[in-house]
Amino acid sequence: MVQGEIIATGTELITGRVADINARYAARRLHEAGLQVQAITLLGDRAPLFQEILTLALGRSRFIIITGGLGPTEDDVTVAAAAQALNLNLFEDEVLLARIRRCLKERGLPWEERYGRLAVIPQGATVLDPGGAACGFSLKHGDACLFFLPGVPQEMRTLFDAFVLPSLVDWTGGGExxxxxxxxxxxxxxxxxxxxxxxxxxxxxxxxxxxxxxxxxxxxxxxxxxxxxxxxxxxxxxxxxxxxxxxxxxxxxxEEIPLEDLVGRGLKEQGLTLAVAESCTGGLICHRLTNIAGASDYFLGGVVTYSNQAKMDLLRVPKEVLAQQGAVSAQTVQAMAQGVRGLFNAAIGLAVSGIAGPTGGSLEKPVGTVYIGLATSRGVQARHYLFHGTREEIKSLSAQTALDRLRRELKP
Amino acid sequence: MVQGEIIATGTELITGRVADINARYAARRLHEAGLQVQAITLLGDRAPLFQEILTLALGRSRFIIITGGLGPTEDDVTVAAAAQALNLNLFEDEVLLARIRRCLKERGLPWEERYGRLAVIPQGATVLDPGGAACGFSLKHGDACLFFLPGVPQEMRTLFDAFVLPSLVDWTGGGExxxxxxxxxxxxxxxxxxxxxxxxxxxxxxxxxxxxxxxxxxxxxxxxxxxxxxxxxxxxxxxxxxxxxxxxxxxxxxEEIPLEDLVGRGLKEQGLTLAVAESCTGGLICHRLTNIAGASDYFLGGVVTYSNQAKMDLLRVPKEVLAQQGAVSAQTVQAMAQGVRGLFNAAIGLAVSGIAGPTGGSLEKPVGTVYIGLATSRGVQARHYLFHGTREEIKSLSAQTALDRLRRELKP
Missing domain, CATH: 3.30.70.2860 (Alpha-Beta Plaits)
Incomplete structure (x- = not known):
């Protein structure tokens, strides 16, 4: 199998200031495509070590992806260092230079000498131009393929998806x-x-x-x-x-459509509105629903009733239910779902009550006990769950399960 | 300055399945301590490449930290591969073996042959034993220091903090x-x-x-x-x-105390209770407050009023205020803060209303316009903000700013 590797450069990577995102992204996409990455190296902006690593990589890998260090500043050393290691001359690419001048003009920025560096690439390089964004370039060296990509994750991904992956698949698969x-x-x-x-x-x-x-x-x-x-x-x-x-x-x-978006699309399609009553999830369900732009079309609002008093006052959960069954019970969560549906005059009321922990559990109702209630025009139902994990994990599982129940309910 | 490097092993790292956490953690801690990491290499579980990288690292670095591959399974190749590369014999450490048997017994697990591998270390190695958890070991080789740590992040951090960082600081600083x-x-x-x-x-x-x-x-x-x-x-x-x-x-x-915990501590110390009314933050403030265990001591609940109707019905925001000033205004957010304070009978009412975008902005009130209101026994106030960013960033900035205003209000 064809082996490759990735070299990501940037001082911020070896000081731990930021996490590497680029190499991981490329490694995952390559692995999924059946291309093997045997090593990922993270380096600072020092030319000698980069040259040493690049030379070793050429000895053992058929493709090498290099990210970072293509910018206009002094510590962007990748291009010059690579040219030296590969024994290639550098030249100013006129098309690239014209493109840079045009981009600056479009953004109303004045020309500066240092931008000229962006147009300097090694002899034999092919410019990877996504149109309107940062460029990279590729090089053939012996029987190896080299790709040089910018370090800004969004720019890197654009070029990787548009040029690097397709060309490697084509090259290794003979036109695939x-x-x-x-x-x-x-x-x-x-x-x-x-x-x-x-x-x-x-x-x-x-x-x-x-x-x-x-x-x-x-x-x-x-x-x-x-x-x-x-x-x-x-x-x-x-x-x-x-x-x-x-x-x-x-x-x-x-992947592109998160669960809260699926729920929102379902509600919108059926012309339904939603209100949410949360106890142990503490607002997380409302937060997720409102992360979707345009949620106000179907999401009317919610209440976070952390106290029993609030469950009685706002949601009209009967005092006897709370006293006899407890705040974490099927009866309570049904009353909450009906209560919030009425309070907001919504088509659907969704409610969650549970014990997120780490304290508050009992033998009968251990930490992780959660009830989810759903009230619609057809009536009200409740289900019991037992989740395991930390407080935040139980909140997350409860919110996800509640949204998922609603998604299933909305299925035509 | 003393240069070092980090080698993290594990197939999941080079397939992009999981992000490297260990090397980044070590790199940050070392950098903060004034120790320089010149390279981080991520590798799979293949002995030959690991040996090649380790040998090269020994030629240029004074300290090398290796994570992963110390477990009992076939693909845990680090120890044997390192011993071969360093030309050291392996031996079974009897103290380590007894410790492993004791750990298994304590957890009620039967002895298996493969656990014996965990006690095999290179000649001259010093066991790093944190007591009750996974061990690592260190080695001197020429004028270099090598540290071998487990790949499970929690185990790795424990050993790194307890042994690796102090010993490197001591070694390079002459007893510091x-x-x-x-x-x-x-x-x-x-x-x-x-x-x-x-x-x-x-x-x-x-x-x-x-x-x-x-x-x-x-x-x-x-x-x-x-x-x-x-x-x-x-x-x-x-x-x-x-x-x-x-x-x-x-x-x-x-770092140990997040903002929502600071707010909670402030409320608890002063014996105050809180209720929250959210519009553009959509539940995020309540979610953050309830991430803190024991939040029910001071947090009574909240409402997410996404519609004007809900603002009027639940929070008693006057219809004329909404009509004349709009939902995103100082007057509305003041009424919301007072309304939620009354609704939950809380000491403090906190309210946010704004435009998270990407649509809904106007010339007068662009996307990012946010008002935060605070109602206490001393009265009510509102402040105006203009944030920039994506929908999620504006939600995050608004929630953080609201919690921070409350924190400042609670300062003695």
């Missing part, structure tokens, strides 16, 4: 291209998911499956390679449909 | 030790902070200052080295006090 999809799942463990996939013939040949824990969800990346993009996309649709049949409702959908 | 403190600040930019520190003589000699952006806060790590721990701690208290005098209220306190 790639189709990838990441799916969100909730309510199934990675091991269960692996078992499901192991039994389905569709996934056994030519499909790379990557599992990524993303608490409280599990994310799954499917990758197929081939020569015809349209065929690949059909294959991907077939794989997604097969997975949906096997795992059912635990499949939330594509 | 270290005192570090990380402080939270909100409402001051990194550049302003740098300017303040540049003018104060106290910080000019023998103090390392590290700046870490932690949106929406800035964190600052102070490090001093010396021979007498008591003197160092006094110096640290003096530095903290000096900083507090210079920057005033923007200093929140030590």
């Amino acid at each position: 291209c790639l189709c990838q999809r990441t799916l969100r799942l909730f309510g199934i463990s990675e091991m269960q998911l692996q078992e499901v996939i192991a039994t389905k013939a569709e996934f056994q040949q030519g499909v790379t499956v990557g599992y990524y824990p993303n608490f409280p969800e599990n994310h799954l990346t499917l990758t197929v390679r081939g020569r015809d993009r349209r065929v690949l996309e059909e294959t991907m649709d077939r794989l997604t449909a097969c997975l949906a049949r096997e795992v059912g409702e635990v499949l939330l959908g594509p | 030790c270290l005192c570090q403190r990380t402080l939270r600040l909100f409402g001051i930019s990194e550049m302003q902070l740098q300017e303040v520190i540049a003018t104060k003589a106290e910080f000019q000699q023998g103090v390392t200052v590290g700046y870490y952006p932690n949106f929406p806060e800035n964190h600052l790590t102070l490090t001093v080295r010396g021979r007498d721990r008591r003197v160092l701690e006094e110096t640290m208290d003096r530095l903290t006090a000096c900083l507090a005098r210079e920057v005033g209220e923007v200093l929140l306190g030590p």
